[in-house]
Amino acid sequence: MQTIRLFVGYLNYQHIYTLFENDKHFSHLADFEREMAYRTEMGLYYSYYKTIITAPSFLEGVQLITRDTVTEHGHEINTLNRFNLYPEVILAFLYRPFRALAKSANWQVETCWQVNRGDLRPVESCEGIGNPHYFYITGVFVVAGTVATSLFYLGVLVSDSIFGGILSVLCFAFNHGEATRVQWTPPLRESFAFPFIIGHIAILTYIIKYRKSSTAHLLLLISAAVPALLFWQFTQFAFFTQICSIFAAFSMDLVPLDTAKTIIKSHLSAFFISFVMLFGNEMMIAALYFPSIWALATVIYISPMLAGIRLRPLYLLILALIFGSITLGLKVGFSKGLGIEDDAHIFDILRSKFTSFANFHTRLYTCSAEFDFIQYATIEKLSSTLLIPLALLSIGAFSWDFLSKTSLLWRTLENEDSEYGEVIYNLVQLICSTTMAVLIMRLKLFMTPHLCITVALLANSKLLGGDKIAKTVRSSVLVGLVAMLAFRGIPNIRHQLNIKGEYSNPDQEMLFDWIQSNTKQDAVFAGTMPVMANVKLTTLRPIVNHPHYEHVGIRDRTLKVYSMFSKKPVAEVHQTMKKMGVNYFIFQLMNCSNDERRPECVYRGMWDEEDPKNSARTSLCDLWILAANSKDNSRIAPFKIVYNPNRNYIVLKI
Structure with a gap:
């Protein structure tokens, strides 16, 4: 019976791994593309693993995440307390000595090559257990594989x-x-x-x-x-x-x-x-x-x-x-x-x-x-x-x-x-x-x-x-x-x-390249929760809000950040952003879309419900869109659009 339990666990691991690779063609992505593929809170969690493995030592890495000033700019938080990050701590603890041992023993644990991406610039892609991304997801899938093992044993227990x-x-x-x-x-x-x-x-x-x-x-x-x-x-x-x-x-x-x-x-x-x-x-x-x-x-x-x-x-x-x-x-x-x-x-x-x-x-x-x-x-x-x-x-x-x-x-x-x-x-x-x-x-x-x-x-x-x-x-x-x-x-x-895919997000890649080249390392960003997690992970810039919503403080912060989609006066929203220390705000035009079927489920409708006293005013969304289309910042001053290359991601300077 033990053999069967191990066998079904291994099959489950292989099945999960195959589905993941098929969906994203993960093996042919560059590391920065893999980071972008971790959408919303996934990117937030992975960022702490990245912090620990790139720190001078494991203990210094743990100290960085327990005294974090980057995730919620303006105050220090213990992310181990808030975000249940022990998986990342454990995997980072295992990865650092493994990588050092592999290097000293000259083990071939990572293979790299150049990938041609058509109109986009070529990138280096590395695969193998020595790659931090592969080490991480292998750890996830090994643990997940045990679900089949437990289900087999439970089936035996209830059926004899x-x-x-x-x-x-x-x-x-x-x-x-x-x-x-x-x-x-x-x-x-x-x-x-x-x-x-x-x-x-x-x-x-x-x-x-x-x-x-x-x-x-x-x-x-x-x-x-x-x-x-x-x-x-x-x-x-x-x-x-x-x-x-x-x-x-x-x-x-x-x-x-x-x-x-x-x-x-x-x-x-x-x-x-x-x-x-x-x-x-x-x-x-x-x-x-x-x-x-x-x-x-x-x-x-x-x-x-x-x-x-x-x-x-x-x-x-x-x-x-x-x-x-x-x-x-x-x-x-x-x-x-x-x-x-x-x-x-x-x-x-x-x-x-x-x-x-x-x-x-x-x-x-x-x-x-x-x-x-x-x-x-x-x-x-x-x-x-x-x-x-x-x-x-x-x-x-x-x-x-x-x-x-x-x-x-x-x-x-x-x-x-x-x-x-x-x-x-x-x-x-x-x-x-x-x-x-x-x-x-x-x-x-x-x-x-x-x-x-x-x-x-x-x-x-x-x-x-x-x-x-x-x-x-x-x-x-x-x-x-x-x-x-x-x-x-x-x-x-x-x-x-049969689900086949290949991850690619050139618009977000262009945005992050612009951030890396045109903003200071300590520039503070705000925006929609999914994007902020990836901004932190890939550009290492401080953010004020993030997708981990299970804390009353971050819910209050997010409400303030999302006032950028409200009908409040421009000056009032600008003052709110300044008080939070925000330098740049990132949004996508789709954030300002309408949904006639469920109007309460778009930001415009949410704010009409949340802030009825301003419901008769012009939506800030309309002002952002008008400024983006006309390239005229006069109606949104003191905000200023500093990035708008493809009518997808737009960056406002506060």
Whole structure:
């Protein structure tokens, strides 16, 4: 079985790597083109890896990112605290000695050649593990490859069959495009963290199934939870759903007391280790995860006092009230008491989905497809490959078997030894993951893999007839099932492999060349969030705003920067830019476009909603466009257009 786990992990790694290369022709790009290919926040994250590997020493590089004055010009920030940059720190820590060792040993770890780019100037392109970009993405894809390994093991655990593991991995492969986006966006935090999250779920499932409670298993859980928490801010919300799922299984008497204590100790330990390593990240305190740990710990440790309650609905109600009141009480208490508002936008986003509430910040999220409700096309794709129908069949078959063996009304001593604790945990986790995906499409990376785990239940010999069906008949049915999955699944894989592209962005390349040649090294830039990340990465110029939006301070900064698209008076906006220390503002004409279908989702409409008192004034967008077309700066003074070669990127001097 170990061999199969390693094999499927390697296949997943190779598949991801191939898709990435096919999409961007990464091997033939120059390093500066590779930097531009890391769009939006990806470029921001990679810039810190670049900072560390180009610093005189590793420690000096780490000091530069923990005392950063370039990312948010005007004040110093600890980017390790803010941006979950431990993946970059670890990869840089490994790259520096590797490169030095390769050089001293005369290893050929990088091959370079000149690439002719037609009308553009020729560039040098280097590939090989010795290239910093290749070292970085290889690290990402090696970690991401383990997702298939964990899914295989989870399939085996819930089905008691190696075939269940194979079924789970095949479902993942056949629905790969709806299960992950690491192949398109390697530097994102989820690319590093999700493999540890699903690995943690696999370890937890094993511990629940076999009722483990030793120190070794405690440390095993911590070893997976800490990297997950360090690598992605959203992990704490994912772990909150895990706490809720464990609560459900424990309340049904399906998790032994000692095992539950081991699990909650691991979460508490992982939280404090991560909190310290992230230099006291305030958002961790205020999020639902930390309060829910204490709530579940309370439930676990007082449950023996409630052992006399035999009426299950009453027992569940009491535990639910305890769990819910402590979680919400501590959440509100920590947020209000410590004045932490960093996660307020998350609840604003959820509020905007069910009410008419909206503000500038929620529009920036919800107008993006990945933060919208899950699309019907996604459900259609997952249904056409039979993933959703088979998952529903698995749930139905399991529910029939479970309910026939379990008393829903009365608790009995026998229930403490009931089967299927690990399955109940994973099914509740599936419900949580599906809820997240339905609300925010980007989170389908949690739902789809868990649907694959659920399908593996069909290989469990205790379900769908159990021992009444001959082994040969059951095996034949499962083989037929795989054939049905492959009928639509294999074309999906072929479609992915047929995606061919070649990254090129000559307009942005010209812009960055101009910045390098015509501005001072300490010139401060502002602009739209995606462009600012690449400005920092490629030109090394200070910026005032960036795409990492999970902090109340940067949301306020971005609102001020984006007033350049408002209807405020020119003089007022100019004064705002001057106070922030901005020297140049970069924007694209498309930033000032209209959308008759969704007018609230363009900057013009957002500002009419945000600043109604100025809604009757002329939009600054119209002034920028008029000045760009007429080459007359009189109407936008004291701003001045200093770069406008191709009616795409425009640079205003403040």
